[in-house]
Amino acid sequence: MLKNRMSKEQYGIVKAWESKVRKSQQAVVAKKRTNSLFTTMSVAPADDDPGEIFHAEKVISNGDFYTGQWADNLPHGHGKYLWTDGCMYVGEWYKGKTTGKGKFSWPSGATYEGEFKNGFMDGKGTYTGSLGDTYRGYWVRNFKQGQGIKSYSNGDYYEGDWNRGLQDGHGRYQWKNGTHYVGQWRNGLIDGCGTMVWSNGDRYDGSWEENLPKGNGTFKWADGNFYVGTWSKDPKEQNGTYYYQSGSSGESDFDPNEVYMEYLNDFKISSCEKIPVFPSQKVIPWSANESDFLQKQPIFRRGNDSSGKPRRTSVDGRVSNYCRESPTDSSDGIEGYGNSELQSCRGYKQKPFSLQPVKKQGLTIAKGHKNYELMLNLQLGIRHSVGRPAPTTSLDLRSSAFDPKEKVWTKFPPEGSKYTPPHQSCDFRWKDYCPVVFRSLRKLFKVDPADYMLSICGNDALRELSSPGKSGSFFYLTNDDRYMIKTMKKAEVKVLLRMLPAYYKHVRAFENTLVTKFYGLHCVKLTGATQKKVRFVIMGNLFCSEYHIHRRFDLKGSSHGRLTDKPEAEIDATTTLKDLDLNYIFRLHNVWFQDFCRQVDKDCDFLEQERIMDYSLLVGLHFQEASYQEPLTPEEQAAGINTPPGYFLASRFGDLDNQANPCTSRADIDQLISDPTRLASVRLGISMPARAERTARRTDYETQLVGEPTGELYDIILFFGIIDILQDYDISKKLEHAYKSFQYDPTSISAVDPKQYAKRFRDFIFRIFVEDT
Numbered sequence: 001m002l003k004n005r006m007s008k009e010q011y012g013i014v015k016a017w018e019s020k021v022r023k024s025q026q027a028v029v030a031k032k033r034t035n036s037l038f039t040t041m042s043v044a045p046a047d048d049d050p051g052e053i054f055h056a057e058k059v060i061s062n063g064d065f066y067t068g069q070w071a072d073n074l075p076h077g078h079g080k081y082l083w084t085d086g087c088m089y090v091g092e093w094y095k096g097k098t099t100g101k102g103k104f105s106w107p108s109g110a111t112y113e114g115e116f117k118n119g120f121m122d123g124k125g126t127y128t129g130s131l132g133d134t135y136r137g138y139w140v141r142n143f144k145q146g147q148g149i150k151s152y153s154n155g156d157y158y159e160g161d162w163n164r165g166l167q168d169g170h171g172r173y174q175w176k177n178g179t180h181y182v183g184q185w186r187n188g189l190i191d192g193c194g195t196m197v198w199s200n201g202d203r204y205d206g207s208w209e210e211n212l213p214k215g216n217g218t219f220k221w222a223d224g225n226f227y228v229g230t231w232s233k234d235p236k237e238q239n240g241t242y243y244y245q246s247g248s249s250g251e252s253d254f255d256p257n258e259v260y261m262e263y264l265n266d267f268k269i270s271s272c273e274k275i276p277v278f279p280s281q282k283v284i285p286w287s288a289n290e291s292d293f294l295q296k297q298p299i300f301r302r303g304n305d306s307s308g309k310p311r312r313t314s315v316d317g318r319v320s321n322y323c324r325e326s327p328t329d330s331s332d333g334i335e336g337y338g339n340s341e342l343q344s345c346r347g348y349k350q351k352p353f354s355l356q357p358v359k360k361q362g363l364t365i366a367k368g369h370k371n372y373e374l375m376l377n378l379q380l381g382i383r384h385s386v387g388r389p390a391p392t393t394s395l396d397l398r399s400s401a402f403d404p405k406e407k408v409w410t411k412f413p414p415e416g417s418k419y420t421p422p423h424q425s426c427d428f429r430w431k432d433y434c435p436v437v438f439r440s441l442r443k444l445f446k447v448d449p450a451d452y453m454l455s456i457c458g459n460d461a462l463r464e465l466s467s468p469g470k471s472g473s474f475f476y477l478t479n480d481d482r483y484m485i486k487t488m489k490k491a492e493v494k495v496l497l498r499m500l501p502a503y504y505k506h507v508r509a510f511e512n513t514l515v516t517k518f519y520g521l522h523c524v525k526l527t528g529a530t531q532k533k534v535r536f537v538i539m540g541n542l543f544c545s546e547y548h549i550h551r552r553f554d555l556k557g558s559s560h561g562r563l564t565d566k567p568e569a570e571i572d573a574t575t576t577l578k579d580l581d582l583n584y585i586f587r588l589h590n591v592w593f594q595d596f597c598r599q600v601d602k603d604c605d606f607l608e609q610e611r612i613m614d615y616s617l618l619v620g621l622h623f624q625e626a627s628y629q630e631p632l633t634p635e636e637q638a639a640g641i642n643t644p645p646g647y648f649l650a651s652r653f654g655d656l657d658n659q660a661n662p663c664t665s666r667a668d669i670d671q672l673i674s675d676p677t678r679l680a681s682v683r684l685g686i687s688m689p690a691r692a693e694r695t696a697r698r699t700d701y702e703t704q705l706v707g708e709p710t711g712e713l714y715d716i717i718l719f720f721g722i723i724d725i726l727q728d729y730d731i732s733k734k735l736e737h738a739y740k741s742f743q744y745d746p747t748s749i750s751a752v753d754p755k756q757y758a759k760r761f762r763d764f765i766f767r768i769f770v771e772d773t
Contacts, residue, residue, distance in 0.1 A: 053077060064284070068093070083282060091116065096284070104279045106130070112279070114139070119280040129153075129273040137162065142278045152270045160185070165272070170546065175267055183208070188269070193460065193480060198263065205451060206231065207459050211269065212260065216459040218450040219259060226450045228387075233260055243387065243450075361574050362463030362477050371464060373425045374534060375476075377524045378485070379457040380412055380423055381430035382538075385520070386453045395444060395508065401436040402504070404497040408432045431523035433493070437500060438520045444508060445517055445540075452519070455482045456538070481544040483519065488535045492726045496521060496537065499610045506606045512595065512684040514603050514617075514722045516540070542721045545687060547622040549719065553577045555617045557764030559705055576618075579764075583707060584621075584692040586718060587772035595684055600765055603722055604758040613757040614727040617765060620719035621692060688718040691772060706767050729754050 056070035068079015074096035075081070081089045091102015098104075103113040104121075114125015121127075121139045128134045137148020144150075144162040151157045160171020166188035167173075173190075174180040183194015190208045197203040206217020213231040220226035229240015238256050365375045400406065410430045416422035432438075442452060456462075460479030476485040488496075496503075496518070507513050517540040526532045543549050554576050556562065562579035564571070571577070588596055607615060682688055692714045695707030752760070 060284070081284070087277070087282060089279065098279060106276055108276060110273075110276070116279065119282075121279060127275070131273060133273045135272075142275075142280060150272065154270060156270050167269075173269065179267060190269070193458070202263070204259065204263075205454050212264065216454070218454050219256075220448075220450050227254055227256070228450065228453065229256070231256060231259075241387075360463065360481075362465045364463050365461045365476075369464075371474075374524065375462050376423065376425040377412070377428045377430070378462075378522070378536070380420070380425065381410070381522060381524065382520070383453055383457045384410060384412075384420060384430065385432050385435065385522070386449050395440055397437060397440060397504070399501070401440075402434060402497075402501045404434075404494075406434050406436070408435055427527045429525040429527060431525065433497065433521040433523070434500060437504060438518070441504065441507070441517075442519050445519070447519060452483075455480050456485075477541065481541055484539050484541045485536050486539065488537055488726075490535065493521065493535050495612075495726045495728050499612070502606065502610055506602075510599065510602055512599055514599055514685050514720065515606070515725055516721065516723050542618055542685075542719055542723070543620050545622075545719065547687065547717050547719075549573060549620040550623050551577065551621040553579075553582050553619045553621075554723075555579050555582065555619060555764070555768070556614070557705070557761045579705060582768065583695050583697075584714075585695055585706070585709060585767075586619075586716075586769050587691040587693060587713075588688070588718075588769060589690070590771050590773075592684065592688060592690075593769070593771040596769060597766065599684060600762060604762050607722075607725060608754050608758040611728045611754050612725055613729050613752065613754045615725045615761070616723055617761075618721055618723045622717040622719075624715045624717065685718075685720045690716055690718045692716045692718075705764065 052071065053076065054070040055068070057065075057067040058070070059065055063084045065082045066075060066079060068075060068081075069077025070079075071077070072095070075093035076095055077093060078091065079093050086107030088105045089098055089102055091098065091104075092100025094100065097118045098116040099118060100116060101114070102116055103111060104116075105111045108130040110128060110130045112121055112125055112127045114121065115123025117123065120141045122141055124138055126134065126136045132153040133151065135144060135148055135150045137144065137150075138146035140146070143165040145164065146162060147160070148162050149157065149159045155176030156174065158167060158171055158173045160167065161169025163169065167185040168187060169185060170183070171185050172180060172182045178199040179197065181190060181194055181196040183190070184192025186192065190211045192208060193206070194208055195203060195205045201222030202220065204213055204217055204219045206213060207215030209215070212233060214233075215231060216229075217231045218226055218228045224245030225243065227240050227242050230238065231240075232238055235257065240256065242254055363369075365372055369375075408431065410420065410432075411417060412420050412423065412425075412428050412430055414423060414425065414427055442449070455478045458479070462476045462478060462485065465475040465477065473489070474487045477483070478485075503515075503518070507515070507517070518537055519540065520538040521535075522538075523533055523535045525534075543552070550573050552573075552575070556579060559580060564575065564577050564581050566575060607613075694710045694712040694714070696710050697704050697707040
């Protein structure tokens with residue numbers, strides 16, 4: 001026994017250390033315990049594996065104590081280290097460095113349990129402070145970095161992005177009384193665009209700077225009245241207009257300083273508890289004197305374990321004697337390592353492709369851009385249309401509201417007029433098509449007028465997508481990604497106006513319809529010699545989400561010309577792939593699958609009745625638990641430092657501590673469906689947890705539109721909707737069908753009769769979307 005192998009004095013020192021650490025842990029008030037569910041994934045041994053592995057018990061020259069696995073005069077494998085100051089580490093080691101899964105304890109009672117790399121807290125882990133604060137999420141070289149959740153001892157919490165230990169990026173902070181902020185952060189401060197909602201229902205949406213409103217913003221009271229204007233703590237820079245719930249402007253005694261003096265005075269951002277000393281700062285003076293060992297017992301030698309079987313090490317060098325067989329024990333941290341032996345481990349799913357950080361699409365329309373004045377005209381027009389006084393109407397509209405001649409022209413001279421403000425753009429005229437109908441549609445789609453105005457007309461410019469669509473239309477995105485603006489041909493405007501009564505009836509009858517949501521139809525006409533008209537429609541952006549979309553597909557069910565003509569190396573998260581690029585089938589929970597089938601049938605019937613064809617199902621995939629590795633700097637390469645994760649994507653569904661299995665089980669999704677609070681943000685086609693199964697085609701693409709299932713499953717968040725619904729089967733499409741039918745299989749081309757198109761579309765969709773059994 002240990003006591004017999006060491007002196008009474010040494011034994012007493014070790015037991016005193018252990019007792020001191022144990023008592024300090026028990027003294028922490030309200031400390032939150034977290035379960036460690038980490039696992040190890042094994043790979044083939046490397047050439048630089050250590051030699052003989054021992055179990056050692058060693059008193060270090062400075063009085064520290066180590067017990068655990070030992071190789072080449074260094075800790076290697078699993079072991080425990082006790083420092084004389086009361087700190088303790090229990091976990092995995094690699095060549096004398098804390099590397100792998102482990103737990104570090106401070107004498108104050110604080111603990112960190114999670115992943116280590118080369119002595120640093122690096123990867124996924126949980127820190128619990130001595131005062132009860134906790135942080136669960138990702139770390140890079142001792143700093144909170146990536147996605148994480150911070151719970152403060154005073155009851156506040158923050159969930160979102162971190163950078164070098166501070167809130168930075170997008171996140172949500174909630175105070176103990178229920179007031180919360182959702183939006184952008186910079187260096188630990190509220191900075192950028194965001195929304196603050198007070199517990200009484202009042203809210204502010206707009207720009208922030210250093211925890212205070214600054215720039216364009218809207219303050220909305222719980223009763224529906226709102227104030228739109230420019231915000232600043234300096235009263236000289238304040239300017240705005242008060243609106244009633246109906247949208248009409250009026251006089252008010254509201255003073256913006258009330259927000260600064262009263263609303264924000266009691267809401268401060270809690271500071272993070274300082275870590276007393278980082279594990280990487282704990283110097284360990286290893287020595288190789290045989291006399292220092294209290295015990296040294298061989299475990300196995302290089303290349304074989306005690307049973308004579310080949311030994312393996314983990315991807316970061318940790319010792320492991322077996323390949324885990326249970327699917328629930330598969331590792332979720334193996335991105336960037338490729339080895340054919342991994343395929344033999346049941347439950348391991350290779351990453352579908354190399355995931356890169358997703359950047360915002362499009363080019364910001366700044367001053368000097370060719371469409372800068374057009375953007376200003378559009379924003380002026382939208383502000384006028386939405387803010388114009390209008391009587392409160394019910395959703396039951398008269399037929400006259402749908403009359404194509406029901407439109408309103410407004411002149412916008414640069415010097416301003418009785419109804420329009422002065423502006424710095426060119427002279428133009430603004431047209432609203434069927435304004436009552438689209439106002440009712442926005443109400444039906446639960447779009448807040450102030451939010452809508454702020455998204456399109458706020459401080460931030462629109463972004464123009466890099467290339468126009470196949471139709472020649474241009475696309476613009478609002479800065480918050482909520483809305484997409486598309487320029488339209490006159491023929492498309494006519495189609496939308498013709499089908500508007502049926503469209504309104506359909507979206508009102510089916511709340512979960514998958515067809516595109518239209519919020520407004522407008523026209524800008526430049527005055528002068530050019531008399532140029534630009535018609536455009538405002539639509540919802542299907543991919544506006546806190547999830548990054550890693551793959552997107554435009555699916556029609558046809559095969560001719562439905563392969564992306566892009567080299568594999570150039571395909572990224574912004575590339576829209578087509579039918580013959582699709583290499584997955586999507587498995588939906590039975591509740592959602594039944595709803596999905598019914599809604600696809602209803603939407604296809606509607607489009608067929610309106611003689612619409614050539615539409616698509618736009619599908620976006622977010623692969624859960626994906627990570628991306630940044631390249632090393634030359635200095636880091638020279639120092640032998642591992643590549644730190646620079647970008648993390650974490651699942652919103654499920655605990656950060658409980659995601660060892662890369663695939664969500666049916667039981668997990670069953671639990672999600674039965675939990676109303678978690679289900680609230682999930683709708684048909686929006687943020688739907690599902691599973692994607694990889695498929696493989698034969699070499700003859702043209703004869704196999706859907707590949708054969710391979711059994712490889714991935715946990716995904718799914719987005720989908722039916723787009724491009726403004727193409728009717730007109731004479732040009734009939735001629736296109738006749739011409740291409742001579743050259744290709746008539747069933748493979750896109751331009752077919754609406755009835756045939758709907759049948760083919762449905763058949764294809766129901767082959768790639770299946771019930772998860």
